[in-house]
Amino acid sequence: MTREVGITELALRDAHQSLMATRMALEDMVDACADIDSAGYWSVECWGGATFDACIRFLNEDPWKRLRTFRELMPNSRLQMLLRGQNLLGYRHYEDMVVDKFVEKSAENGMDVYRVFDALNDPRNLERAMAAVKKVGKHAEGTICYTISPLHSVEGYVKMAGTLLDMGADSIALKDMAALLKPQPAYDIIRGIKETYGEDKLIHVHCHSTTGVTMVSLMKAVEAGADIIDTAISSMSLGPGHNPTESVVEMFEGTPYEAKLDKAKLSRIRDHFAEIKPRYAEFMSAYSVDTDIFDSQIPGGMLSNMESQLKQQGAGDKTREVMEEVPRVRQASGFPPLVTPSSQIVGTQAVFNVLMGEYKVLTAEFADLMLGYYGHTLGEYDPEVVEKARQQTGKEPITQRPADLIPPEWDTLVSETEALEGNDGSDEDVLTYAMFPKVAPTFFKARANGPVNVGKDPDELAAERAAAASDGKSGPVRGPIKYEITVNGRTHSVAVKPA
């Protein structure tokens, strides 16, 4: 009677990346894994660039070990990751053999579903990674990054889905990282893909909830035939994160759709993260609804970046000018989607234009973008700006796939890694070094010390709660706090607590 809609749980990756700066430690996830594994999810997203980065940068945790732990704790689940195409989890293009190696090793360590995307939606940047996933027999999900611009259209997205299917995509992901996907386009794009390429083509929809409209977009996506949607357990949902899993389950009641998840298990997963969440309060994003992005095209994270750049230059009053400059820079560069790293590249150039005059100085990254070194964008590049990029950098514009210019690099990466103190001689370590060459050496050295939980200690948190509960009116000092106070040259050790 009803059609089953698959659900991907985001709590272990994108949810804490979006809500708490990717800081959640593995030890705060393990107790939820048995319930997640058996709740009935289509897949469990648990790995990606930022989680990998945060592991070695902040948590002294081996991301490969994290993956193996998930594999062990969730033997019945499809584990899913987000892969930046030819960039893998890093910020540059890699030579194809590195791409192959990464996919091979991550599959070996337990990965099942690879959501492969490119910030510019350039299919050539997805090709090798998709092929590598197919080669190891895993699920290759070809991804459309959703954005809005005068050039982007339902027809264009449907066409891109065709290109991805031609590459052998096992499913198509519609990735709405900025919560721009409104209900009607969600419906139209998915209906378009199904009608053009067949109702049996798997479509997987990922929306953030920032703008407050995408819960409706998920419903419309399902009405249009979407097979799988991404959600986060309610205690890890909303704001800059995602729509709540339990609400999506309830939303389908009485409709022709159903998400067959075990509600008792969802409750336990929710309670687990509700308990953990306060530990990471200092990393948490403000919990709000932002619809400005529909007009400004500027995601929240990008805006705060630009504002802090302006402030550093003593030009905090120029924010509005920069916001008006962004759409022009985006047009000059062919309307890239604004997502890491294109959002930073476009945003910083807009700041430069306002502070120093239009395209007087190009950032190295923006020049590369204009010269094709990141790949194609959908629109034409402004030829005058391309010319400036050429003059400033001495580089020539390219039209081939950027990775074709990279010479074989695996052996070099291996020997550089072998020279690092603390490396364990594995291909996994070579890949960690390849992704984050500046952070990996420090991590390898410190790895043996074991993981660091940057969340607040549960005992400390409990003490704070007790103090807050016992007296809401005790002023800024809530517990016995020791100070050294020097009066008239004599130092006293003084304990202060509410009277």
Next chain:
Amino acid sequence: MTREVGITELALRDAHQSLMATRMALEDMVDACADIDSAGYWSVECWGGATFDACIRFLNEDPWKRLRTFRELMPNSRLQMLLRGQNLLGYRHYEDMVVDKFVEKSAENGMDVYRVFDALNDPRNLERAMAAVKKVGKHAEGTICYTISPLHSVEGYVKMAGTLLDMGADSIALKDMAALLKPQPAYDIIRGIKETYGEDKLIHVHCHSTTGVTMVSLMKAVEAGADIIDTAISSMSLGPGHNPTESVVEMFEGTPYEAKLDKAKLSRIRDHFAEIKPRYAEFMSAYSVDTDIFDSQIPGGMLSNMESQLKQQGAGDKTREVMEEVPRVRQASGFPPLVTPSSQIVGTQAVFNVLMGEYKVLTAEFADLMLGYYGHTLGEYDPEVVEKARQQTGKEPITQRPADLIPPEWDTLVSETEALEGNDGSDEDVLTYAMFPKVAPTFFKARANGPVNVGKDPDELAAERAAAASDGKSGPVRGPIKYEITVNGRTHSVAVKPA
């Protein structure tokens, strides 16, 4: 081409009632009124029982003056209020002349649209108030309180709409105070009403956002033909509140529907309340999604009430038992919707049953409910419990409209009010006293002192912000704080600040 959907802005009433315990002072609203007045809303909800109560109880503010201020500041808007039928804004039934007077005076002071409801959905409790609104030529909105139970059905709600239309309702409100209205029933009920009584019948939908599904329900309601929906400006939205106004505007893009609101004005309204909101942080509800209510039938506010009652009795461990008892008590009393005051009446009786044995002791209110003194519920009353209520109270069950038993009371209310210090001799004061006889005397006495803003002082708030921004790691003491510290009998004035 598109059908215009009307929007009611809730920021001035239900939004701050739901999010910040109804504490917002008039002075924190006035600067937003010009924008609200000209943004294009269908109506502006700005008055109701809790706002009236909070005005005189906490804010030393005359609620009638608040209404006149709104009227003056928003001359182009329909002002809207929530009226508890024969209870008006109080907690008992009033004799009909008091109902007439209240409607007459509130219309005189500026009210346009009356959303008239009854906690039990007993139409007899709406009849007089609806007639009074019609008599003064204002908009009478007949209200269905939405709940779920084995007896409640789409057909039943459609039938109730017919009863309200027969009473002369200018519109039908579907009021979903607990965020229980899922997309499919929203669609079915509204389609049912339109198909049964005519597509021209105005339908107005009010949903809270607590469960995370009702944004979709609003969309489905509009697809089914709903004419007006309730929203709150984004900075005053979500959690136990409502869906965000701006998101609803955006949601319609590309659909056959449109909300014609001025986006620049919405931004200013949002910014105004975003600025004000931190002042009320201590009153704010936690910002979360709760889907448990779909199974438990217990709204969040009711649950926390019951938990505190249990704790006072040293029975904090009985929460689960009480939660399981609530549906049984609800069944015994004919499945009332759970909304003030029925939620408290049912919840407290469930606590009594668990602590003292099933129906060993009835609360006075629950006995009255079982004997018909609040009106009809949809289902049958359990005859054994009715018998116990009769024995315990010595009262007989009634079947007539409860207000028919009340003798004329206006003259008594007038003379009692005239005896109160500080009363100004107006009918408005009589009505204030009639609604809140315990609070009004104190308020009249203190009224001349002028309004009290219980929010944090803006300067204090700014100082706190500056301190927090300057040093996130300075521990619990954030600014120079002066203490008097007595050591060995000598008192020292000491300033403490982060080292």
